[in-house]
Amino acid sequence: MSMWRRYSIGNLVRVLRDPRLLRGETRRLRDDALELNARCYQLLNRAERVDVMDEDWDNLVVLDACRYDMFEEQTDIGDTVTSKLSPGSESWEFMQESFVGRQLHDTVYVTANPHTYKLPDDTFHAVVNLLDDHWDDEHRTVMPETVVEQTLAAFERYPDKRVVAHFMQPHFPFVGETGQDIGHAGIEMQLDADERSEEPHPWNALFHGEVTDEETVVDAYRENLDVVAPHVETLVDRLPGKSVVTADHGNLVGERTYPIPLRAYGHPGGLHKRELIEVPWATVEADERRAVTAEPPEAREEIDEGVIEDRLKSLGYRE
Template identity: 65%
Template sequence: MAIWQRYTPQNLIRLLRNPELIRGETRRLRKDAVNTNAYVSRLVNDDTRMDVMAEDWDNLVILDACRYDLFTARADFGGRTTSKLSPGSESWEFMQASYVGRELHDTVYVTSNPHAYKIPDGTFHAVVNLLDDDWDEETRTVLPETIVERTLEAHERYPDKRIITHFMQPHYPFLGEKGKELDYAGIEMQLDEDEIKKDPHPWNALQYRETTNVSGIVAAYAENLDIVLPHVERLLNELPGKTTITSDHGNLIGERTYPIPVRTYGHPRGLHKRELLEVPWVEIDSDERRDVKAESPEEGDEMADDVIEDRLRHLGYAE
């Protein structure tokens, strides 16, 4: 709805009579500003973005939305640990730059990320998408132990392929005790009184001032990383070959951005700020390397649109 249609005399009177609607409309205007092209800007003018598919590895482990500083403070797998810049600030932007338009027929992609359904058929040799049969209704995500099992099964089935394992953690939903204690979901009031929307996404709740519990949400985010790390360790122990650990993008936890100098949370698409793009890059060598072969792609399973939309919504993505 255009702004001139929203601010009719009748709606302005309703706003003045109902303070809740004023607060809700303020949040809505803030959200609109965050989503404008003026705000979504390229703050890192650096052409040295990582190309994960051009790197030398047998197994690539992706931790979704994992900041470099968070990882280095809490994880130690040995190997060579550096940082790289992701080509995107959210998952689909990363996937577009890394996968789309290429023939990656020597690679199997095991994924719990809902944006993977957008990758064109025939890109990988095979895609093992866990969002349907392996979705956990209670936590509303794919559990890390599940993706480990499916990755090991994929290696047994495709022993001569490179394997990408895309965990959803440390991305929300938060699985630990700190995450379960959070009460961050607010109510966003719209101009129409019957349009009341609950937003369960913690970073959006911080961004739009539904909550001020920054420390609690950041602690739950760190806890989610702690939860997934032992499962990464299991893959390192059981998968042969050279393994690289990285992330598709980082996550802002209150850094100020430009040109609107507001504190920003989450990972808005197109916001190319260094703290959001900088991700860990850990290389763990192995004497046992895989003899990789490219073969024609297998036909993938179709997933219903309503299932995709449900998974995106529960993982905090707006489509």
Template identity: 50%
Template sequence: MKIPDRYSLENLLTALKRPSLVLSEANALGTKLNINLQDKLNYPSGTDIPGRDWDNLIILDGCRYDMYAEHCNIEGELEKCRSSGSESWEFLQNNFQGEQHHDTVYVTANPHAPKLDSDTFHAVENLLDEYWDAEHQTVRPEDVADAAIEIYQEYPDKRLIVHFMQPHFPFIGDTGDDLEHKGIDLHREGRESTDAQVWMNLKYNRADKELVWKAYRENLEVVLPHAERVMESIPGKTVITSDHGNLLGERTGPIPARGYGHPRGLHAEELREVPWHVIESSERRSITADPPVNSEDLDSEIVEQRLDNLGYK
């Protein structure tokens, strides 16, 4: 069995000086074991997103149900639903991959979207190039909202999915601007250091949990007005949901390891319980399916870079 690069003599000596690193590594190994163990258990499947009734589906990336329920004041009927993934690509695969939804247009700031088959939707508007904010290393919610409203004018007879990146890291609120997102300095073969995102820093006790929670909450507060603007600007029945949540050190199972971020294939309430917020409308759109239109392919180097920027690598 190949020993991971991080289990070097240098890191062992560092761990002896900082025992908390040993506990953090034990938690990481426990999480991996839980994923493997849970794969053999019969967990309930997630909500069938395409099969539910909606004209506009707003996805707030990485939004926990409990945080949304506490801080969202948009009128409507809010309930929990179970996501079919604990990270974005798992969510997209389980809901859309291998299927054809030619009555739907997908407007997205998520870097996993280009992995979907080209004929999955009638059209895809990927915002990762033209609307990329280099300073904050994400696509800002106001740009997603502007693009969605414009795209609706072009496709008024299609269901519309609008995928915001917030409240997902990177954090763009006031607290997020002051919060150090990077900094863990574990030596690895061929690399002097890693540019670790915030969940990794939490895992290795390099970030304050209360500050991270505040910055995460602010990201939700930043995106909600723009989600509401989309809802108010585009007619039809709107649902606000999320692809997955986030762990901030909660215990997972069956091994009681603390989890961080949103590992793929992990079943935990904080990851799988997401909002399903229905905003009814007296004005429903007439939806039709048509053959897919050609969407401009996003350069693979840009996709890889955005995955890295957003903490997926």
């Protein structure tokens, strides 16, 4: 619908009768402005992006939505820590640029991310998808200790393959004490009952001004990194070979975008702002490297579409 049809006398009368309609239009305008900003970033930010599969490692540990600055500040992971630029600002964009169209038959992918089902069946030698049998109903996510357990099991089964382990944290749901205190997804206790089903995403709620306690939500997000970090350390300590710890993308916590100066949150797709695509690159060296061989892919276990949709909603990819 064009702007002029939306801003007709008839619609003005509707808003006067039901002022709640104005909130929906405000949300639409902010979303449109953010999309315009995203196009500008894609035109202007053409710095070289990392090709994670072309880098030198035996084990690649991927944190979901982890900022480089917070990783460097809050963890002691890695013999050396630097940053690289991700090819995407959200998970599927990262997967498309990093995995799709390639035959990575020397690699096993252990993943807690719900976008994995979109990958072509012949991408990896094997995919261990944790979203069905290893889902934690209480926290509405896959817990980090489960990723460690299943990655080690995958290595035992495929000792001659590279391993990618994709944790869901520090992406929400928030599983630490602060996050649990403020409710599932970080905002339920701050919204009216009739709003919770509409806006289960804490970063969207902050962006649209429907939740104003930014400090608590950011604290819960930081806490998720503190929760997952010890499990990452355990994993890289127990996996033989050279490990790299990185992230699929970062997360905005109120930085302003341009050319329209919006305070943005979360990880909107296509918004290639530096804080959103700068990710950690922590290297854990090893005295011995393992021999890796490529073999034809194994058949991938299918996940019910209803399960996928539920996981996407729980993790904030669906409203």
